[in-house]
Amino acid sequence: MTTSHLIAIDGSEPSARAVEQAIADAASRKESPHIYLVNVQPALPSNVTRFIDAETVDDFQRETGEQALALAKTKLTASGLVFSSHILVGEAAPVIVEFAEQKNCGLIIMGAHGFGSVVGLFMGSVTVKVVHLSTVPVLLVK
Numbered sequence: 702m703t704t705s706h707l708i709a710i711d712g713s714e715p716s717a718r719a720v721e722q723a724i725a726d727a728a729s730r731k732e733s734p735h736i737y738l739v740n741v742q743p744a745l746p747s748n749v750t751r752f753i754d755a756e757t758v759d760d761f762q763r764e765t766g767e768q769a770l771a772l773a774k775t776k777l778t779a780s781g782l783v784f785s786s787h788i789l790v791g792e793a794a795p796v797i798v799e800f801a802e803q804k805n806c807g808l809i810i811m812g813a814h815g816f817g818s819v820v821g822l823f824m825g826s827v828t829v830k831v832v833h834l835s836t837v838p839v840l841l842v843k
């Protein structure tokens with residue numbers, strides 16, 4: 702049975718390093734995991750969406766998500782690993798955790814942005830929230 706890993710991608714340098722770590726880890730395994738690349742776009746507030754049609758909002762979120770995923774997709778394609786990319790909408794941490802659980806992922810891989818633990822808690826860091834909410838192991842890559 703093939704294992705699967707979720708890599709949370711926000712387009713940042715730390716998330717690019719998470720992809721590199723996943724590639725290096727897969728090279729050391731007998732069987733490479735399926736990779737789910739996940740980007741979560743925030744839902745736009747209703748005071749914005751009431752003036753913009755749903756198709757325009759969907760296009761904006763898809764285009765923004767594809768931009769964030771572009772480098773990760775290029776790296777994974779070059780590595781030969783099997784992956785699928787997903788652009789989801791909502792609050793990032795619970796959406797990431799729910800997707801990982803639905804897909805029976807064995808690991809969530811995320812880039813850590815380098816905030817101290819106290820600062821991360823006060824800033825509502827997505828990473829801190831994922832670690833708190835997840836029953837799936839989380840690998841943080843600095």
